Amino acid sequence: MSVRLALADQERAPLFETLDRYARGGIYPLHTPAHKGGRFADADLAAMLGPRGLALDLPGMTATDNTFHPTGCVRDAQALAADLLGAQESFFLAAGSTLGVATALMAAVPPGATVALPRNVHRSVVAGLVLSGARPRFMSHAVLPECGALGVPVEELARALEAKPQAAAVLLTRPSYYGIARDLSEHVALCRSRGVPLIVDEAHGGHFHFLPPGSPEPALAAGADIVVQSWHKTVGSLVGSAMLHVGHNSPIEPTQVRDALNFLQTTSPSYLLMASLDLVRRRMAREGKRLFAEAVEDAQRLEQEIEHLPGLRVLRPENDPRMADHKRDPLRLVVNVALTGWTGYECEKYVRTEFQVEDEMSDWSSVVYILSPEDDPAARGRLVAGLKSISDSPKPVSELPQHSDIELSRLMQPPIPPLAMLPRDAALASKHSIPLAGASGQVCAEMVMFYPPGIPLLMPGETINDEAIEVCGRLLAAGAHPYASDTSLATVRVVKEETRRLGD
Numbered sequence: 001m002s003v004r005l006a007l008a009d010q011e012r013a014p015l016f017e018t019l020d021r022y023a024r025g026g027i028y029p030l031h032t033p034a035h036k037g038g039r040f041a042d043a044d045l046a047a048m049l050g051p052r053g054l055a056l057d058l059p060g061m062t063a064t065d066n067t068f069h070p071t072g073c074v075r076d077a078q079a080l081a082a083d084l085l086g087a088q089e090s091f092f093l094a095a096g097s098t099l100g101v102a103t104a105l106m107a108a109v110p111p112g113a114t115v116a117l118p119r120n121v122h123r124s125v126v127a128g129l130v131l132s133g134a135r136p137r138f139m140s141h142a143v144l145p146e147c148g149a150l151g152v153p154v155e156e157l158a159r160a161l162e163a164k165p166q167a168a169a170v171l172l173t174r175p176s177y178y179g180i181a182r183d184l185s186e187h188v189a190l191c192r193s194r195g196v197p198l199i200v201d202e203a204h205g206g207h208f209h210f211l212p213p214g215s216p217e218p219a220l221a222a223g224a225d226i227v228v229q230s231w232h233k234t235v236g237s238l239v240g241s242a243m244l245h246v247g248h249n250s251p252i253e254p255t256q257v258r259d260a261l262n263f264l265q266t267t268s269p270s271y272l273l274m275a276s277l278d279l280v281r282r283r284m285a286r287e288g289k290r291l292f293a294e295a296v297e298d299a300q301r302l303e304q305e306i307e308h309l310p311g312l313r314v315l316r317p318e319n320d321p322r323m324a325d326h327k328r329d330p331l332r333l334v335v336n337v338a339l340t341g342w343t344g345y346e347c348e349k350y351v352r353t354e355f356q357v358e359d360e361m362s363d364w365s366s367v368v369y370i371l372s373p374e375d376d377p378a379a380r381g382r383l384v385a386g387l388k389s390i391s392d393s394p395k396p397v398s399e400l401p402q403h404s405d406i407e408l409s410r411l412m413q414p415p416i417p418p419l420a421m422l423p424r425d426a427a428l429a430s431k432h433s434i435p436l437a438g439a440s441g442q443v444c445a446e447m448v449m450f451y452p453p454g455i456p457l458l459m460p461g462e463t464i465n466d467e468a469i470e471v472c473g474r475l476l477a478a479g480a481h482p483y484a485s486d487t488s489l490a491t492v493r494v495v496k497e498e499t500r501r502l503g504d
Contacts, residue, residue: 010080010083010084010281010282010285010286011282011285011286012076012080012282013077013275013278013279013281013282014072014073014076014077014080014278015065015073015074015076015077015092015271015274015275015277015278016056016077016275016278016279017073018063018064018065018072018073019056019058019064019073019271019275020056022058022063022064023037023052023055023056023058029058031059031061032059032268033057033058033059035054035057037054037055037057038051038054038055041054053272056271056272056275057270057271057272058271059268059271060267060268060269060271064271066267067091067092067094067265067269067274068262068265068267074092074274077092077274077277077278077281078090078091078092080278080281080282080285081243081245081277081281082245084209084281084284084285085209085218085220085245086209086218086220086221086248087220087227087245087246087247087248088245088246088247088248088249088250088254089245089246089254089257090243090244090245090246091103091243091244091245091257091258091261092241092242092243092274092277092278093241093242093243093244093265094240094241094265094266094269094270094273094274095240095242095265095266095269096124096230096232096240096241096242097122097124097201097203097228097229097230097242098122098123098124098127099242099261099264099265100228100229100242100243100244101122101124101125101127101128101171101199101201101228102124102127102128102131102132102264103128103244103257103260103261103264103265104128104171104199104226104228104244104257104260105125105128105129105131105132105134105169105171105199106128106131106132106260106263106264107226107252107256107257107259107260107261108168108169108197108199108225108226108252108256109132109134109168109169110132110134110168111132111133111134112133112134112135112422113134113135113165113167113168114134114135114136114137114165114166114167114168115129115134115135115136115137115167115168115169115170115171116137116138116139116157116160116161116167116169116170116171117136117137117138117139117170117171117172118138118139118141118149118151118152118172118173119138119141119149119413119416119455120141120148120149120173120176120413120453120455121171121173121201121455121456122173122201122203122453122454122455123447123449123451123454123455123456123483124201125171125173125201126423126447126456126459126460129423129424129459130423130424130427130428130460131264131424132424133422133424134168134423134424135419135422136419136423137160137163137167138416139152139156139157139159139160140152140156141153141156142322143412143413144322144323145364145365145412146315146320146334146336146365146366147176147178147180147315147317147323147334147366148176148177148178148180148363148412148413148453149173149176149180149412149413149455150176150180150182150322150323150326151172151174151180151181151182151183151325151326152172152182152187154186154187154190157170157187157190157191158190161190161191161194161196166194166196167196168196169196169197169198169199170187170191170196170197170198170199171198171199171200171201172184172187172198172199172200172201173200173201174200174201174202174205174216174219175202175204175205175216175329175332176204176453177204177360177361177368177453178315178328178332178334178366178368179204179315179328179329179331179332179334179368180317180323180326180327180328180329181205181208181216181217181326181327181328181329182325182326183217183222183325183326183327184200184217184219184222184223184224185222185223188222188223188224189223191225192223195251196251197225197226197250197251197252198223198224198225198226199224199225199226199227199228200219200224200226200227200228201228202218202219202224202227202228202229203228203229203230203233203242204230204233204234204329204332205218205219205229205234205329206229206230206231206233206234206235206243207234207235207288207292207331208329209221209284209288210235210284210288210289210291210292211292211293211296211329211330211331212289212292212293212296214327215296215327215329215330216327216328216329220245220247223247224247225246225247225250225251225252226244226245226246226247226250226252226257227244227245227247228242228243228244228245229242229243229244229245230242231243231277231280232276233370234331234370234372235280235284236280236283236372237273237276237277237279237280238272238273238276240270240273241273241274241276241277243277244257244261291373291374292331292373294373295331295371295372295373295374295375296330296331298371298375298380299330299331299333299371300330302333302371302380302383302384303333305384306333306335306384306387309384309387309388309391310339310391310394311337311339311340311390311391311394312335312336312337312339312340312387312390312391313335313336313339314333314334314335314336315328315334315335315336315366316328331370331371331372332368332369332370332371333368333369333370333371334366334367334368334369335347335366335367335368335369335387336365336366337365337366337367337387337390338364338365338366339394340390340391340393340394340395341394341395341396342390342394342395343362343364343365343478343479344362344363344364344365344366344367345362345363345364345478345479345480346479347362347367347387347390348361348362348367349479350386350389350390351367351383351386351387351390354386354389355382355383355385355386355389356379356382357379357382357383357386361453363412363480364412364478369383413455414457414467414468414471415467416462417444417458417462417463417464417465417468418462418463418465419461419462419463420443420461420462420463421443421460421461421495422461423459423460423461424460425461426443426444426445426460426461426462426495427445427446427460427461429445429495429496430495430496431445431446431493431494431495431496432493432494432496433485433486433491433492433493433494434491434492434494435490435491435492436464436469436472436486436489436490436491436492437469439464439469439492439494440464440465440466440469441463441464441465442463442464442492442494442495443461443462443463443464443494443495444458444459444460444461444462444463444464444492444493444494444495445460445493445494445495446458446460446484446485446492446493447459447460447483447484448468448472448482448483448484448489448492449482449483449484450475450480450481450482450483451481451482451483454483457471457472458492464492464494472489473489476489
């Protein structure tokens with residue numbers, strides 16, 4: 001606390017300032033990295049980063065502090081982030097939210113203990129399950145064709161916490177890839193009453209703190225115990241930079257988090273990534289709320305233009321009773337194109353190739369775009385033009401996808417396969433590849449998913465069933481992008497029969 005009070009000046013960027021001061025100090029670097037501030041740099045690398053970028057690409061050392069036990073500029077920069085966002089302690093991550101999620105699970109869930117979680121988790125959660133040795137207990141939640149998974153109802157959370165053995169922690173994904181965020185107040189209260197820590201994967205919600213009233217509440221402000229955010233996704237730091245926050249009154253001590261983080265993080269993190277967090281935090285303290293308020297106004301005008309196009313709909317939870325208790329990130333533009341006869345996959349490819357605008361993801365019926373402050377108006381104009389072209393070119397009724405809402409929901413999130421082994425046991429077991437078409441009944445030894453959004457259809461330890469095989473085939477045929485050891489999904493890796501066993 002004394003550190004935070006001494007560093008309440010959000011105009012500082014102590015980590016960046018330290019790197020800049022060292023680079024300008026005239027010291028010749030007879031230390032890593034080998035490019036020596038640009039003297040031994042590849043020409044294209046030098047052109048890409050520029051002289052200053054290379055000069056600031058420094059390692060952890062006495063002059064620049066370290067991330068394992070920081071006592072200087074890293075400590076101060078993290079304290080400023082915690083002060084701005086309302087955390088007890090914050091940690092900078094140079095390996096994305098993936099590192100943060102795995103750290104949170106290792107800190108909160110002992111090996112063999114149970115963690116309650118929904119199915120709409122990122123692949124990083126599965127990696128965390130393997131690393132921690134935790135046993136997943138999946139909670140049910142609705143899945144809508146318009147927006148994928150909704151938040152876990154508090155009644156379902158209560159059932160998961162009443163089941164035996166008692167869960168050591170709860171992990172929720174919020175917001176979803178579609179920008180949907182359920183109110184957390186009842187979930188926080190329930191977890192507090194049971195003494196169970198609540199972890200929130202808020203990778204896509206790092207900007208919530210700066211959004212205007214009426215937007216989703218940040219997980220930290222709602223009372224979550226550990227929150228992981230990818231600031232590069234929505235706040236503007238460099239790709240791969242993220243933060244992990246420990247909330248006030250969390251049953252998980254910051255020292256537990258640091259111990260887990262220090263087992264997983266590299267001793268050579270990118271100081272450029274961490275400095276970008278420091279600089280963006282300073283900018284957000286100065287003008288974040290203004291920038292995001294203006295961005296929301298721009299987004300509302302863009303939505304109005306799109307909604308006037310026949311056959312196109314913009315996702316609005318407030319207009320759908322099925323999404324009660326949910327709010328949408330106002331900068332996550334979800335455009336449903338189903339009434340035009342196009343699939344979201346087709347729309348994605350068409351707008352990218354013909355109008356040079358790339359989306360964040362697509363599915364059977366929708367395309368998702370991430371809007372940011374200071375977006376290029378010309379690019380937004382091309383987006384509207386591309387969507388108008390689709391609106392003006394509907395496909396014949398005979399070509400409309402013949403899928404019911406129930407079927408589309410099942411394709412987005414099929415029923416969860418039964419767990420035959422702990423994820424850790426299956427992932428580390430002896431395995432071999434067999435044709436996916438004939439894998440029903442086998443124990444999966446890898447993650448199988450389509451990215452984005454990166455939610456596993458199959459994870460290590462689950463029994464492959466016919467429905468999972470069918471869904472994989474239909475998504476492939478529609479143009480979705482598989483992530484698995486065999487990127488064609490002709491084969492899948494399974495646990496060898498002689499090594500199967502259910503975890504203790």
